[in-house]
Amino acid sequence: MTAAMHLKLINPNTTQSMTDKIGACARAVAQPGTRIAAVSPRMGPASIESHYDEALSVPGILDEILAGEREGVDAYVIACFGDPGLYAARELARGPVIGIAEAAMHAASFIGTSFSVVTTLGRTCNLARHLAERYGMDRFCRNVRATDLPVLDLEKPGSDARRIITEACRQALAEDRSDCIVLGCAGMADLCGDIADAVGAPVIDGVTCAVKLAEALVSLRLPTSKRGDWARPLPKAYSGMLSPFALHG
Amino acid sequence: MTAAMHLKLINPNTTQSMTDKIGACARAVAQPGTRIAAVSPRMGPASIESHYDEALSVPGILDEILAGEREGVDAYVIACFGDPGLYAARELARGPVIGIAEAAMHAASFIGTSFSVVTTLGRTCNLARHLAERYGMDRFCRNVRATDLPVLDLEKPGSDARRIITEACRQALAEDRSDCIVLGCAGMADLCGDIADAVGAPVIDGVTCAVKLAEALVSLRLPTSKRGDWARPLPKAYSGMLSPFALHG
Amino acid sequence: MTAAMHLKLINPNTTQSMTDKIGACARAVAQPGTRIAAVSPRMGPASIESHYDEALSVPGILDEILAGEREGVDAYVIACFGDPGLYAARELARGPVIGIAEAAMHAASFIGTSFSVVTTLGRTCNLARHLAERYGMDRFCRNVRATDLPVLDLEKPGSDARRIITEACRQALAEDRSDCIVLGCAGMADLCGDIADAVGAPVIDGVTCAVKLAEALVSLRLPTSKRGDWARPLPKAYSGMLSPFALHG
Amino acid sequence: MTAAMHLKLINPNTTQSMTDKIGACARAVAQPGTRIAAVSPRMGPASIESHYDEALSVPGILDEILAGEREGVDAYVIACFGDPGLYAARELARGPVIGIAEAAMHAASFIGTSFSVVTTLGRTCNLARHLAERYGMDRFCRNVRATDLPVLDLEKPGSDARRIITEACRQALAEDRSDCIVLGCAGMADLCGDIADAVGAPVIDGVTCAVKLAEALVSLRLPTSKRGDWARPLPKAYSGMLSPFALHG
Amino acid sequence: MTAAMHLKLINPNTTQSMTDKIGACARAVAQPGTRIAAVSPRMGPASIESHYDEALSVPGILDEILAGEREGVDAYVIACFGDPGLYAARELARGPVIGIAEAAMHAASFIGTSFSVVTTLGRTCNLARHLAERYGMDRFCRNVRATDLPVLDLEKPGSDARRIITEACRQALAEDRSDCIVLGCAGMADLCGDIADAVGAPVIDGVTCAVKLAEALVSLRLPTSKRGDWARPLPKAYSGMLSPFALHG
Amino acid sequence: MTAAMHLKLINPNTTQSMTDKIGACARAVAQPGTRIAAVSPRMGPASIESHYDEALSVPGILDEILAGEREGVDAYVIACFGDPGLYAARELARGPVIGIAEAAMHAASFIGTSFSVVTTLGRTCNLARHLAERYGMDRFCRNVRATDLPVLDLEKPGSDARRIITEACRQALAEDRSDCIVLGCAGMADLCGDIADAVGAPVIDGVTCAVKLAEALVSLRLPTSKRGDWARPLPKAYSGMLSPFALHG
Numbered sequence A, B, C, D, E, F: 001m002t003a004a005m006h007l008k009l010i011n012p013n014t015t016q017s018m019t020d021k022i023g024a025c026a027r028a029v030a031q032p033g034t035r036i037a038a039v040s041p042r043m044g045p046a047s048i049e050s051h052y053d054e055a056l057s058v059p060g061i062l063d064e065i066l067a068g069e070r071e072g073v074d075a076y077v078i079a080c081f082g083d084p085g086l087y088a089a090r091e092l093a094r095g096p097v098i099g100i101a102e103a104a105m106h107a108a109s110f111i112g113t114s115f116s117v118v119t120t121l122g123r124t125c126n127l128a129r130h131l132a133e134r135y136g137m138d139r140f141c142r143n144v145r146a147t148d149l150p151v152l153d154l155e156k157p158g159s160d161a162r163r164i165i166t167e168a169c170r171q172a173l174a175e176d177r178s179d180c181i182v183l184g185c186a187g188m189a190d191l192c193g194d195i196a197d198a199v200g201a202p203v204i205d206g207v208t209c210a211v212k213l214a215e216a217l218v219s220l221r222l223p224t225s226k227r228g229d230w231a232r233p234l235p236k237a238y239s240g241m242l243s244p245f246a247l248h249g
Helices: A016-029 A051-071 A086-092 A100-111 A122-134 A151-155 A161-176 A186-199 A206-219 A240-245 B016-029 B051-071 B086-092 B100-111 B122-134 B151-155 B161-176 B186-199 B206-219 B240-245 C016-029 C051-071 C086-092 C100-111 C122-134 C151-155 C161-175 C186-199 C206-219 C240-245 D016-029 D051-071 D086-092 D100-111 D122-134 D151-155 D161-176 D186-199 D206-219 D240-245 E016-029 E051-071 E086-092 E100-111 E122-134 E151-155 E161-175 E186-199 E206-219 E240-245 F016-029 F051-071 F086-092 F100-111 F122-134 F151-155 F161-176 F186-199 F206-219 F240-245
Strands: A005-010 A034-039 A075-078 A097-099 A115-119 A141-146 A180-183 B005-010 B034-039 B075-078 B097-099 B115-119 B141-146 B180-183 C005-010 C034-039 C075-078 C097-099 C115-119 C141-146 C180-183 D005-010 D034-039 D075-078 D097-099 D115-119 D141-146 D180-183 E005-010 E034-039 E075-078 E097-099 E115-119 E141-146 E180-183 F005-010 F034-039 F075-078 F097-099 F115-119 F141-146 F180-183
Touching: A005 A016, A005 A051, A005 A206, A016 A034, A016 A151, A016 A186, A016 A206, A034 A206, A051 A075, A051 A086, A051 A240, A051 C051, A051 C086, A051 C240, A075 A086, A075 A100, A075 A206, A086 A097, A086 C051, A097 A100, A097 A206, A100 A115, A100 A122, A100 A180, A100 A206, A100 B100, A100 B206, A115 A122, A115 A161, A122 A141, A141 A161, A151 A186, A161 A180, A161 A186, A180 A186, A186 A206, A206 B100, A206 B206, A240 C051, B005 B016, B005 B051, B005 B206, B016 B034, B016 B151, B016 B186, B016 B206, B034 B206, B051 B075, B051 B086, B051 B240, B051 D051, B051 D086, B051 D240, B075 B086, B075 B100, B075 B206, B086 B097, B086 D051, B097 B100, B097 B206, B100 B115, B100 B122, B100 B180, B100 B206, B115 B122, B115 B161, B122 B141, B141 B161, B151 B186, B161 B180, B161 B186, B180 B186, B186 B206, B240 D051, C005 C016, C005 C051, C005 C206, C016 C034, C016 C151, C016 C186, C016 C206, C034 C206, C051 C075, C051 C086, C051 C240, C075 C086, C075 C100, C075 C206, C086 C097, C097 C100, C097 C206, C100 C115, C100 C122, C100 C180, C100 C206, C100 F100, C100 F206, C115 C122, C115 C161, C122 C141, C141 C161, C151 C186, C161 C180, C161 C186, C180 C186, C186 C206, C206 F100, C206 F206, D005 D016, D005 D051, D005 D206, D016 D034, D016 D151, D016 D186, D016 D206, D034 D206, D051 D075, D051 D086, D051 D240, D075 D086, D075 D100, D075 D206, D086 D097, D097 D100, D097 D206, D100 D115, D100 D122, D100 D180, D100 D206, D100 E100, D100 E206, D115 D122, D115 D161, D122 D141, D141 D161, D151 D186, D161 D180, D161 D186, D180 D186, D186 D206, D206 E100, D206 E206, E005 E016, E005 E051, E005 E206, E016 E034, E016 E151, E016 E186, E016 E206, E034 E206, E051 E075, E051 E086, E051 E240, E051 F051, E051 F086, E051 F240, E075 E086, E075 E100, E075 E206, E086 E097, E086 F051, E097 E100, E097 E206, E100 E115, E100 E122, E100 E180, E100 E206, E115 E122, E115 E161, E122 E141, E141 E161, E151 E186, E161 E180, E161 E186, E180 E186, E186 E206, E240 F051, F005 F016, F005 F051, F005 F206, F016 F034, F016 F151, F016 F186, F016 F206, F034 F206, F051 F075, F051 F086, F051 F240, F075 F086, F075 F100, F075 F206, F086 F097, F097 F100, F097 F206, F100 F115, F100 F122, F100 F180, F100 F206, F115 F122, F115 F161, F122 F141, F141 F161, F151 F186, F161 F180, F161 F186, F180 F186, F186 F206
Parallel strands: A005 A034, A005 A075, A075 A097, A115 A141, A115 A180, B005 B034, B005 B075, B075 B097, B115 B141, B115 B180, C005 C034, C005 C075, C075 C097, C115 C141, C115 C180, D005 D034, D005 D075, D075 D097, D115 D141, D115 D180, E005 E034, E005 E075, E075 E097, E115 E141, E115 E180, F005 F034, F005 F075, F075 F097, F115 F141, F115 F180
Antiparallel strands: none
16 A cells, blocks of 8 residues: 655755755655655855854744644654754644654664764764654664864865765774664765665664655654643744734634 | 665464464555565474473574575564574574564564563563563663463454453553553554554554564664674584574585 | 942833832842943833743843943843843843743752742743753752733732732642742832742842843853853844844854 | 462573483572473474574474463463564463563563674574564664574584683673673583672573572462453464364364 | 681670670570670660661771681671671671671572562661662562661560561562561560461571571681672771771781 | 842852851852852761762761851852762751752763763762763763872872873763763862863863852752652651751641
């Protein structure tokens, strides 16, 4: 049973080349009946490398979810490794919403006893650790390793990013004694297969994992539960430039 | 991309009617290209309701995995809520192996902030709690509730099982304040949709979840990592009636 | 040594009567040399009762922190029990930033072996639990209890809020066997003393606690560490209506 | 009060020389009134070095417990560091059943603030960590170190096992800063005293610890509780070559 | 092998009738070769029912350990359920020192999946919970229940203590669904067998458990490790009435 | 509002030069209205470097608290990094009692995501780790590092203590990747500012933190809760040289 479904993939940063790249990765693993819309929000940071950037990516994400609900989207993927706005998005969405850090970490726990995350800047490592804890995946996470690559270097053709990331994965396997690698940035999605071949171990990209998990939950007719925290927010007044975000009863 | 794949669904108990039922549930959610073989082992207990039963279901499961590897099976589902023999199975298998407790608990964590397990006999409740801990899902598991139904009552047409389980799900939602329900026995797979309708909340069956997760991992070309604990077991002598289980180099 | 200091108290919701009320509570406990500016942001929700409201309160908070840094503010208090935007605010601020949930929970751990939180809507209870975990205070938090009062009812003269909250505190002490009570909403700050008298146990309001902690850290010359996660965010482009938030090198 | 008691020591692998050796170690510490029967099962692996080997050692262990109950055995020791089949065995036994990993880790926690485990193959390290967690002993376990010695090398007179293990214990004390050492394999039982002398720190062998704990529990008239999980398994049909394991009402 | 050994049982309170009673219980389970000296310290509280009493019981305990080391004592039992001064005592002692809470909780974890503690005053319940955590036994401890009996009521012939404690044990089994009971006061040692008979479940007294564990460790030649925290304290000056406690180099 | 208050600072060791030094540090940060009495107890060890020393420092501390209650002291600071006797002191005191380890660790968690403790002798490291756990601060504590300086070397003018401690702080920042440093001994209080300047990161001294926290709690009219564990101890007989410690009804 492969019903047609409409999946919206939100790249929370506003860099279109990255959005196009991860859209392509997503389509490469989707089922025949899945239509994938890959979008960047209308507002927000060019890349997400701090709590500040992350917090300010959320209005744009929620704007896309609100639009998606009007369009009848079946499920969403939030394609930034910090999973920004995940719980707020779940309040708005009827169907499932999956973050790519969440997806990658869960997938890792099915195929190995331990994983290492290889990410961009060192200042985001604690963020990944907090997510691992929130999802119950800290038991499996041996380490979070920074390459100190800025996110947008992943978009620069001449950068040394691929080599640096591959090397960091190799180190993680050897020093952390992890069974597999989780890539810590949506912008690394296109490198996943090549790195796996190079290092001889499973390498997990959250974008493609999240697409398959979202498809799975839609197939299983499992929506976001509206019984608890993730019930639809109450209608109320919003002021200033955020007044368009007011929900109505 | 929906490649053809061969998925083996192992019901660890030897009750054929249950195997047939859960095979049907699995096929109802599978992708068009997925071929599902639902089997019961050649040896073992008629139902699994104790550590003793569980331990003695494992040789039969491993026998099926060994056969599956010879037949080129792409992924396995172990369809008993105790996930018996999961790690030993992963040592033998090249592709992924998914347990239904594992699958259901992870799925629950994507669509709610908390779940309650509704299961059969009280003496198996700790087993479910240990699994939740092992998978990092204890953060989300508010309670494990026994109905005190023996497993095989689920196969008896005249039994009151459906009503009793539905009632226990209702109580769990009200008293545990959980967002969704995880059904704690493969034999409840066919009741999932009806109970969800009756109680007005997501109800999760591990058999169908595990099928979709196994399909997802195969699509993502993510095998079981062979770098750590789950490397293939070393060849060695086995004696007595277990001598057929000896692996060769 | 009581140096003059400038403390900015940010009520993350845009309801001015609440801002005025908690400003008065703050001033009542401040040292003579402390100047307190109590503000509501220029944008955002009228009250915060969901992850959605909370996420959308953060741009307004960060706008106030950015302004505060230009004005030479010594320390900030974020006066909503969800501590929205706390880590992003710390990235921007040179001095300390204290959330009221954080302040109240820590204070409780100094004067009792356990506390119960009494808050507004049930859907925010998990949020308080997540904060307790993040701060290491879950060991002391016996329960989070909702009164099911909407936040803005606390501002309505004729509402029954005081009686309902007092009753919930009494129940918490009796049923949870907690040593003290933490009030779970900034809007309850003015009720703290009366409830303590009524229930005969310490009752803790985060607004006043946060003011005293902020004063203490400034007196101790302890700024926010800029060595790790909370270093100043990198300059980069922001687009759409959030472009004013772009930081410059 | 030293009553006569009958203690059965089950070496879960089928290597008789190891069974004889650990039987001798057990007898050397037993009380005068304790009769120790050291046995290998009638079926199963020659050594246990994987989840697969461990799972397939359990039927033989349970076969020995069933026989022991018919013979009036007072307590059992399962003498493999993975404590295979421990909970299933407790379901069958009236008296106590002690695993050697459990016994050694608990003993370590009485005489030091921390211990390191020194074991055989690296692939079994996670197994030891899982046991430490299950028993609540992970707080005390600083490290699990593999020597990469196959289990049966411990039985080879000319092997370098003693030197390699002693060296690993020395490293553990120096690098992990542990207070004492737990030997991670029953086959090391005879080395315990010599290694302790060589490294100048307490070295703990689980076989002898388990014997003393079993004697203690029998002296204290403390049986396995039959109120919960470890009640006797329900009678039911078993099929195939495992049909002799069916219990009768 | 049952060597002669000298075991000192220290009742940290100064109530001689309780010391005599628990000495008798200890001797009833000891091996033939074990000589048990049961003592009360020369200074300290008549009973231990607060952190204050507990702290002030420690000088007397340490005084007895210092004397015991001069007398060649092989092992010590500290017979108060708060295990007062345990770590300081281990610094002084060459042989093992066992606390009765520690002993009872560990024993409980060998014979059941869960236990409830039944103790005296409610204000000591957190103390028992902290010990359970420190020993890694919180996983097994379902509840700590107070009877609100003062400790010295256990010594009064006409008191209703036996009935009240038995009733609390019954409630614990029913409501906590625990597999066994741990008695939370040394003064209950003589009631253990009768209560077990009355409630039909294992009931564990720490005094007798600690004696058997101490004997076991001495038989195994396992001393207190002197490599870490529990090395002998450094010699130094002590002043005032505590000057006799100064150790010399 | 800065009410006059009387704060008693207890240095649990009997070395008067250290008492004077930390009294001066405390007064340097106190509010104008705060009167600080810095005392050493009348009995106990010259320095605290073991569980034994710590246990025997407690009678002297409690003696000072008893005197303080008669004198109307508003709050207490226990100025030894092991926080000896903290809970017993809280039982006696009406107002708040703050330990310096507790104060420093909490302060660290407000200004950084992680801290390292730099302390004196290695044998006290576990003690600091246990406190971090007890206070919920283990999440933030990356490491506890010993300098192997005896406590009283901090009082010797010619010692190399300042250089050694500064170097250990530098190493901690670099190797542990911590955001800030907690000084692990009251005797280091006077070095705090200089080391912070030298290493370029926040360095936290517990003595001054505890003074500010105590002032804050008194200003907030938050006393020690008397509802649970920390209710006043029951009156009872004390014997031997501790008989003056008997409380009366």
